[in-house]
Amino acid sequence: MHDEWINVGSVADVDEDDTHSVEVDGKRVCLYKLGGEIYATDGTCTHGEADLSLGMVVNSCLIECPLHEGTFDIRTGRAVDAPCTEPLHCYPVKVEQGVIYLRPVR
Ligand code: FES
Numbered sequence: 001m002h003d004e005w006i007n008v009g010s011v012a013d014v015d016e017d018d019t020h021s022v023e024v025d026g027k028r029v030c031l032y033k034l035g036g037e038i039y040a041t042d043g044t045c046t047h048g049e050a051d052l053s054l055g056m057v058v059n060s061c062l063i064e065c066p067l068h069e070g071t072f073d074i075r076t077g078r079a080v081d082a083p084c085t086e087p088l089h090c091y092p093v094k095v096e097q098g099v100i101y102l103r104p105v106r
Contacts, residue, residue, distance in 0.1 A: 005094065005101040011038060012098065017060065021053035024104050028053075029091065031100065032074050034061055039074050040093045040102050046072075046079070046086035063088075 006024055008031065014020040020031040021043055028043030030052045043052050050067035058064050062071040062080055070084030077088040092103040
């Protein structure tokens, strides 16, 4: 992955309290819109290989993994509910004129 801002689509593509999967440099990334703000995390659960875009946003800020129902805080990546213990990587995002840009730094 590199260090530039990458266009990952339109804000209109991401529904409030839902997930939207994109691929960045061959890696699955999950986008979210919470209270109108865009967030981005790795798209794969740190507990297993589950696709988090198939999970559910719960309590307005958590992504619940579809496989074992562990959760992460979308805003920080913090593992909240077992069996998840390793945090989820979060990416910097910015929105300009309705377009989402993500910086794929690790
Ligand atoms: Fe996500 Fe197990 S694979 S909680």
